Amino acid sequence: MRGLTREYVLQRFLMYLLTIWLGSTLIFVIPRLAPGDPVSEMVGRLSLDAGYIENADKLIESWKARFGLDAPIHVQYFRYWGNVFRLNFGYSLSHFPTEAWTMVSDALPWSLGLLTVATVLSFSIGVTIGSLMGWRRTPRWLQLILPSSLTFTAIPYFMFGIMLIYLVAFELDWLPATGAYSRRVDPGWNLPFIKNVLTHAILPVVSIVLTSMGGWALGMRGLMISVNNEDYFLLAQVKGLSPSRIFFRYGVRNAILPALTALALGLGGLISGSILVEFIFAYPGTGYTLYQAIISQDYTVTQAIANLIILVTATSVFLLDLLYPFIDPRITYKRDMR
């Protein structure tokens, strides 16, 4: 009865597949809707750069064959899906002998690390602030201080990042401005390297956390206020429970459920924002690699990364969905959950 029912898991899994399908199909379709095809465009650009390329037509043909672009569109589509499933995206066009997937998988850990830390921090800080803001018994001095934490809420991550770079890295010279680690240190599991990585991560993480936590705080505040008006909240007071128990078990415990839903729904936006943060900080994650692939017209890497980001986002949402029934016992009863 409680926890995961097969129906629920199946429903969420179908949703998961649908999201991936929708995203990946968009990525497949869009380039093909554009006038011209990527290969001719690329060869065209090459010939512009080099002045002239011999047998440009043949080159285009052979590259097309290589990428399977000569096949009818539905065949291409099925092949594309086969490749997505095998995570086989071919070679990078800009770093030719390297496989697209290798470039992507090198970048992934940086992004995952940065985003996980930033998201967990901003969500937990934001939810804490919001819960306190939405609770009548919060001490007055705290009530007066808390709204100041919302100061940066309206500012996009990357703009805040630019200002942080200018102030903290260039003017004050406290922290490194760009990259994930300096050339001076040896990558590996040694202390100087880890320290170096952490100092490089501070500014990007801070710019994401400070600008996004206010959103969670505001949402949580609204949810707490709603819970405050619930009958069970009143009964908890009348039962003579301690304020901390009421706050956690009756207030936060109930208010956090929709906040978690919002987190699952907001992941896409968070990841979108992080692309710009990585760009500004030249942080070697997937977002930055995506940017470089795009400016260097690296068609395969672009596809690989876009697919990967969609896959990772959908997977995180799916995992959150699977966790949900353990936190909210009603979930499998509610048809109309979200």
Add this chain to the structure above:
Amino acid sequence: MTVGQRTVDESGTPARGWGLNTWDSPWLNFKFLLGVAIVSLILLFGLLGPLFWDTDLAYTGAGPLNKPPVWQEGGLPEHPLGTESNGRDMLAQLILATPSSLKVGFLAAIIGMGIGMVLGSVAGYVGGWWDHVIRTLSDSAVTIPALVVLVVIASYVQMTDTTAMALILAAFAWPGPTRLVRSQILTLRERSYVRMAHLSGAPALEIMFVEMLPNMLPWLAASLTGGISVAILGATGLEVLGLGPTRVPSLGLIINQATTNAALVRGLVWWWLPPIIILMVIFVGFFLMTIGLDEIANPRIRQFSSSRRERTAAGEAPTVVHGDGGIGGGEDAALEVDDLHVHYFTPRGEVIAANGVDFRVRKGEILGLVGESGCGKTTVAMAILQVVQAPGRIVQGAVRIEDQDLVSLSGRALREVRWRDLALVPQGAMNSLNPVTPIREQMADAILAHENVGRLELEARILGLLNDVGLPERVIDMYPHELSGGMKQRVCIAMAIALNPQVIIADEPTSALDVVVQRVVAQTLLEVKERLGVSMVMIGHDMGLQAQLVDRIAVMYAGNLVEVAPVESAFAEPLHPYTQLLIESIPSIKERKPLNVTEGLTHDLRNPPPGCIFQFRCQHVEQICRERRPELVEREDDHLVACWLYEPERHSLIELEEA
């Protein structure tokens, strides 16, 4: 980003409530108006700028290179905000870029909103298969990271102007509004006035526009302002990455050119900072509008903030005038309510919800507190329990249990008395149990808050209590949603008797239950009372039920007690005209009916008339009734009434006054 899940269940005010030109209109929200002002200023800068400044300077690049703004050393008056590395004038660039950034945002968000309204209405109204498909699509579309797909699109599609970009952005702006419109329609169509419109045969579109749209307006507006800033953010993001239109100046493009020309390292602050500042001001403006609109749409948030202000203004601790403890009320009183005054401090004035309510509950008796809804009986219950919700406050009076005045207690001392001496069987048992914890935990925390009990003993005790109210043992591990309404109510009764309290307040314990279950629950209450000898205050409007359950009855009208009497004499010989009306409205004692007295005028609770509170509806009203308030006086044995009819001296009283 989502600003939380907007709870959609409270915009209960019918459309006419949102008067746009009354002074207390909710639209006069400070944050919202400030946001509007900020965005308008920015817009004016972009629209009027070309009249005052030669915007061609943004392109020509004939000026000197890298000049700082005029107030810095080396600045030139002909380039007040400086120039960048190509010699282009910054002011001219900003004037051209600002409206184009705003235009993209507005266009994309409005298109997205349009699509969302159509899809959302179809999903909400047509329902069924359509609803399923649209919901699934929009749910999965929101989780796709929009910027990734946008970046891929932008790298293939050459975007020549801002309109093309707005169209592409709109493709990602529809899921939010779709979900919003759908859930609003689902909520609103349950509202009575929408149902009425349905029944009267109004066409769906008309209902949509006439009945629903005005109510959805603040929600839609909040979604639109949120959508605009998200769209501006997306457009700016693409521009900053250099993937937007490159021939049209835009704020993001300026930032892109600045960062790719190493303006940060070279200290060319006037190149990258002004577009960021303008963007931030725009975002702050829309953000203020969005949260302002959220408050407009969600009265609870408004109420929360205003009640805080209210309390801050009035001082945190209410100054309560305590009734002098002189009245002992006899040895046999379990609960004494002494001259209780509860006021609600609303923006439109002070509402007097309880005006000198004064009664005793004897040991082992059930006192019924009756009256039509809004008469203040629930306020009295909440005041006894010390949980009057802001903006309400006990301004005077005492509530005593065993000579201890609860009104004067607070913090730990109050918590100790709660539940141990005074328990509650709540009105909406449906929602009175915490939905996410099992029954075991909710009963345990009531016990553990007051006693030290070991695990095994605790379990045995909870099982015993469940058994007392006739519930099977397995209920202990169930969640509220797994129980029926009657079972939940019995869980609440079991919880209420857990600590063997002196007094139980039962707030309409059987409302919202069907008739058969009502009987079971009422029976359970009676049994419990008999066995434990507990005293009870039974709040209700169901006179028939009261007649069967209570020992004495107290009738309340507009915040005042008008009659207190043993149940037999109250029904056999009601003294107060209002009580008589109540009893007449029951066709037969056997056939219970909710109280429904609608004839007559009620006065404004903010401004009670001098004299009797019931004078506007009373058939026996006399001169003295309009001038002097009748006191609650014992007219017969144990039968108290507040009415001049039973005062033989009443005529001489006014004459005396006139003399």
